[in-house]
Amino acid sequence: MPTDTANTGAGPEIVTAAFIIIGDEILSGRTKDANLGFIADELVEAGIRLKEVRVISDDEDEIVDTVRALSAKYDYVFTSGGIGPTHDDITCDSVAKAFDRGVSHHPEAVKRMRAHAGDVGVDLNEARMRMARTPDGAELILNPVSAAPGFIVENVHVMAGVPRIFQAMVKELLPTLKGGDKIHSIAVSSNLGEGRVATGLGEIQARYPAIAIGSYPYFRAGNYGTTLVLRGTEMAVLEAAAEEVRQLIRDQGGDASDVEDN
């Protein structure tokens, strides 16, 4: 059972998620990950809180253990990578093993791949047909780019690693998932170093336990400063805390300006 979803009384409804990136090529530095930033943004919009990300190798035991652990801990798990036609694509079999399920060709996946192969004139050999396999009982995730689908087993959503396909699958999938209360944010930029606002900021944080205040120093174009980001589900409380932060910056002799938080 997810541990972080006990919603007591009138508190915000919290829906949590983890993201597993499966791929030796990310760990070796050969491929630079482009999927984390994308899904992180999309989950915020969907009202789902991304709590943890793991990058693991194409290793059956690692995949099985990680899927089991995170499936039990969070409401949703998303994965990317390892669902192609080659010998190193072991995500499908490993996820099936994590849930003690068999693997077989999914009739609807076979149909979609045949239709796509006919359209683009590709020979559907045995290796390609491996991409129509899913754990038994899986639901499919539409792949509008190249047909070979992703799939869902329990709360685990398995998607491709190629960013163009991953992004298309996420866009198909997220509207079908239940989100919680959306987290709003206000970002206040200042021309002060973090050290100047640190003490006052700690005091404001203590007065607003429902708001998470993050402090992010920046150095750019020869200037330095700090952006303070406040997050919370209740807009009125968020705005009150933000106004205290703006006042703190002015009290310290700085300039405060709200910035787009993205």
Add this chain to the structure above:
Amino acid sequence: MPTDTANTGAGPEIVTAAFIIIGDEILSGRTKDANLGFIADELVEAGIRLKEVRVISDDEDEIVDTVRALSAKYDYVFTSGGIGPTHDDITCDSVAKAFDRGVSHHPEAVKRMRAHAGDVGVDLNEARMRMARTPDGAELILNPVSAAPGFIVENVHVMAGVPRIFQAMVKELLPTLKGGDKIHSIAVSSNLGEGRVATGLGEIQARYPAIAIGSYPYFRAGNYGTTLVLRGTEMAVLEAAAEEVRQLIRDQGGDASDVEDN
């Protein structure tokens, strides 16, 4: 004890690592991670195998549990983030707790920060001096950018999250660490889809168990194809396997060309 370092007989010497990115701002998508790709590349050069990456929130229990788990599993652990002066910077205290150590101002860190503050005319208030705190008995990692150092406790190496400082710390740190046998790689690009080479590639992989063969489809500039990356510690075996891959591509009617693997 690390589990993945039992070097038996004449096999390659394997040194493993994990990387922990600590920061709500990465999970919320606000900040796009720039440190994973950098350290992945640097570790390959240093002969250290990055086996796992986790992105976790600024939460004491999460940091303590993750540091303990990965410190026990791998030879080295590297962390980024959460060592600034503000209330949300809890990495130092959390790492100390993971190893049941106290926290105090490190005399050499205080000295370096005083010298730097004098140079740049910054007031060293209490909040800034928090950055001179380390777990008891820690060694320092030089910060050539802004003085506030990283630190080492047992096999855990704690560094800043700001990419410019993180990168400088990694460059200072890695030459001091013991690497294992370096992994060499050969990347062969082809104009064939993954499905065309998948079966033959599986057969080559079975004949060369000491070589890891990865298959990475690409779509770019209107063309598609597959890059096959072979990795191993012994150059002669690697080259023999690569020649089989080139021949497989030619047998399938494709063009094979070696590409720079980075």
